[in-house]
Amino acid sequence: MSRTILLWGVVLVVLATAGFGGWIFSLPPATAAKAPPVPQAETDAVTAALRPSGRERPLIAVIGINDATETTDYVMPAGILRRANVADVVMLATGPGPVQLYPALEVEPDMTVAEFDAAHSEGADYVIVPAMSRDDDPAALAWIRSQAEKGSRIIGVCAGAKVVAAAGLLDGKRATTHWYYLRELLKRSPTTRYVANRRVVADGNVATTTGISASMPMTLTLIEAIAGRPKADAVAQDLGLGQWDLRHASDAFKVTRPFAATVLTNRIALWNHEELGIRLRSGMDEVSLALVADAWSRTYRSMVTTLADTAPSVLTANGIRIVPDRVTKDWPEGRYVTMFPDQRPATALDRSLEAIAARYGEPTTDVVAMQLEYPRAR
Incomplete structure (x- = not known):
């Protein structure tokens, strides 16, 4: 999905209808609804x-x-x-x-x-x-x-x-x-x-x-x-899923003023944007890779670049060929994204959201979870 279509348009609509005032930054996020059981x-x-x-x-x-x-x-x-x-x-x-x-x-x-x-x-x-x-x-x-x-x-x-x-x-x-x-x-x-x-x-x-x-x-x-x-x-x-079923709290996912405000703040703060690297390894877990790369690339503060020592592609654990964005051994140590290799994929997503919160704050993490339509545990 186009992130520009999905969120930047939302910001402009909110600002056009509400006005660009300081009040938009102070409203609380929507309260998550409880998912009803499925017969x-x-x-x-x-x-x-x-x-x-x-x-x-x-x-x-x-x-x-x-x-x-x-x-x-x-x-x-x-x-x-x-x-x-x-x-x-x-x-x-x-x-x-x-x-x-x-x-x-x-x-x-x-x-x-x-x-x-x-x-x-x-x-x-x-x-x-x-x-x-x-x-x-x-x-x-x-x-x-x-x-x-x-x-x-x-x-x-x-x-x-x-x-x-x-x-x-x-x-x-x-x-x-x-x-x-x-x-x-x-x-x-x-x-x-x-x-x-x-x-x-x-x-x-x-x-x-x-x-x-x-x-x-x-x-x-x-x-x-x-x-x-x-x-x-x-x-x-x-x-890493202890429980799974079809239930979903639809009312928990919607455009809110804090959501739009966070997108706007992160987007216009160009001096705070950064490129983060994931080192591709042969046999790595592709589910964790997709979840972690997706989450970190939806912050409006960061984008993920994949790195490999050799070209043209790296084969994952279950035979998916990932083409690296860059073939290089050099990358700043402080700008790596961890894949949590000792964690199962679902847990790796939760740990990534925690890492995003530590780096950019809870409002940005809420924006990521909202885009993923992920019922984030608090």
């Missing part, structure tokens, strides 16, 4: 809707456009599914060359959508659609429609729901999306029925999720549908 029958229905009906070992395609696809939406489902080893997972791009992720990382896909079609004319069992810089990419929309026509289950992650809607696959269906893009989705697909307080919503052969961090419970739900709850729980434990 077991509804959870079972979502799992049933995602249950495979084709190959014994499902084929899952994760599609991205080359110029800007959301970091965590693209990397995390592939990394977790390969970690679980319950399906064959292929990372695709609409065209040749690497996929530039947003707000950080660059990935070499396994193949293009054209190459996938040539190798798998019958289509994928599942297609995962991340958020993209635009929801009208002709190649992406045509391919997603063609996969749906072949019987693929389509899963729109975060603002990827807008892409699914643009493909005409949400008309008349229940759905959710990233909190900021809900109105835009409903404007594009007026007959879509929004479901609040759910991280994952399934209707027929289409599923959608709330914001960026929902790709983790979504992927676990898909693993449960494919291989059963015990397998999903084992993967969740490996990821």
Whole structure:
């Protein structure tokens, strides 16, 4: 998702309607709502809707456009599914060359959508659609429609729901999306029925999720549908999630004045901006990498640059090829971002948010969590 579209526009709207006064900096943040429980029958229905009906070992395609696809939406489902080893997972791009992720990382896909079609004319069992810089990419929309026509289950992650809607696959269906893009989705697909307080919503052969961090419970739900709850729980434990389900407190995620004020303050303080480095290592955990790089690149104070000793790419633990931004052994010691290698991925995200709070303060950390639509523990 474009950070400029998502947040800078919000700041301008708030300032235009409220005026640029000191009062905007003194209002408290919105109070987090408590997530209501999800009836077991509804959870079972979502799992049933995602249950495979084709190959014994499902084929899952994760599609991205080359110029800007959301970091965590693209990397995390592939990394977790390969970690679980319950399906064959292929990372695709609409065209040749690497996929530039947003707000950080660059990935070499396994193949293009054209190459996938040539190798798998019958289509994928599942297609995962991340958020993209635009929801009208002709190649992406045509391919997603063609996969749906072949019987693929389509899963729109975060603002990827807008892409699914643009493909005409949400008309008349229940759905959710990233909190900021809900109105835009409903404007594009007026007959879509929004479901609040759910991280994952399934209707027929289409599923959608709330914001960026929902790709983790979504992927676990898909693993449960494919291989059963015990397998999903084992993967969740490996990821560092003690509990996971479909519940979500939708009212906790909205534009607030402190949110807009923090974005504005951080954005205009150019003298405080810094470039932080992550050293890529062969065999590193790609889920932790995506979460940590994504979080640190959403502060409006910092951007993450990936570093490697050699080119052209570094292979992660589960076979994702990360293209380094810089090939160098030199980097200032005080400007490294830790990956918390001794922590599990979900815990690494929490530790990163704590580190962001220590470096930039709690308001900036709240801005990051709001963008990730992450129910941050306090």
